Amino acid sequence: MRIALSKPTYNDEDRRELFARFRAAGHEGLQLKARQYEEYLERPAAFVAEFGDDTGLTSALISNDSLDEAGVERLRALVRFAAAVRSERIVYCNKRSRENVTDADIAESARILSRVGKEAADQGVAISLHHHYDQPVMHRPDFDVFFDAVVDGAVGLTVDTGHLLKCGITDIPRLIADFGSVIDNYHIKDFDGERWRLLGEGTLDFAPILEAIRRTGYTGWLCAxxxxxxxxxxAIEVSAAWLRAAVSPQPTTEGRG
Known part of the structure; x- marks a missing residue:
């Protein structure tokens, strides 16, 4: 497994510091928040000229947008940008509130994302749904509805441990086992019941979660x-140290006794 970081920045100085420090701390990739790339959407060459062509810098692009007609066109534009900067995937959050959303709405969102996902795959970019608190895929049954409606595996799943807990889904290992075939990205986030916390400082028990991930044979990104x-x-340094320990070979008791 490879380790990555996603961390908001609110000015150009912090963005540049994040971009400069992530590899030195031990991260292999960044998963960029929209504010860290969106001003370059129509100018991918300018992004590369400004920040370099390290593909780890753009291992994933996170988007929080709607799936109305205009939002779908923005997503297509993001796919073009992702292909130009050699990003592996778009981590997509459907920002519609979960209130009054029906199973039919969830299924339709899966079909829309599947159409864009097929187009994206032709450009070498994956689309991965990021479930989210107060977004359409929020409760445990929503996952079944959504992925039953995905067409030809065109959309993967980014599992976010903190959002699962915030949404009341406590059996995270079971969800990982159930959806291991479609999970293509992990957001490893800690939570204390009220706030997001640095990894290891919240209440999540990560040992069974990490074991469940290993059992699926997953080899992709673990992103703090x-x-x-x-x-x-x-935040950069603590996250890297925690993730390096998480992916290190596990001790075995074979041959002892």
Whole structure:
């Protein structure tokens, strides 16, 4: 498994510091928030000229948008940008509120994302749904409805541990086992019941979660989705150290006794 970081920044100085420090701390990739790339959407060459052509920098692009007609066209534009900067995937959050959403609405969103997902795959980009608190795929049954409606595997799943817990889904290992065939990305986030926390400082028991991930044979990204109030540099370093320990070979008792 490869380790990555997603961390909001609110000015150009912090963005540049994040881009400069992530590899030195031990991360192999970044999963960028929209504010970190969106001004370059129509100018991908300018993004590369400004920040370099390290594909780890753009391992994924996170988008939080609607699936109305205009939103779908914005997603298509993001696919073009992702292909140009050699991003592996778009991590897509459907920002519609969960209130009054029906199963039919969830299924229709899956079909829409499937159409764009097929187009994206032709350009070498994957589309991965990020479930989210107060978004259409929020409760445990929503996952079944959505992925039953996905066409030809055109949409993957980004599992976010913190959002699962916030949404009341406590058996995270079971969900991982159930959806292992479509999971293509993990956001590893800690939560204390009220706030996002640095990894290891919340209430999540990650040992069974990590074991469930290993059991599926997953080899992709584990991304620390770091949205605590921690300052940038400590957040980068703590997240990298925690993730490196998480993916290190596990001790075995074979041959002992």
């Amino acid at each position: 989705d770091e949205e605590s109030k921690a300052d940038l540099v400590p």
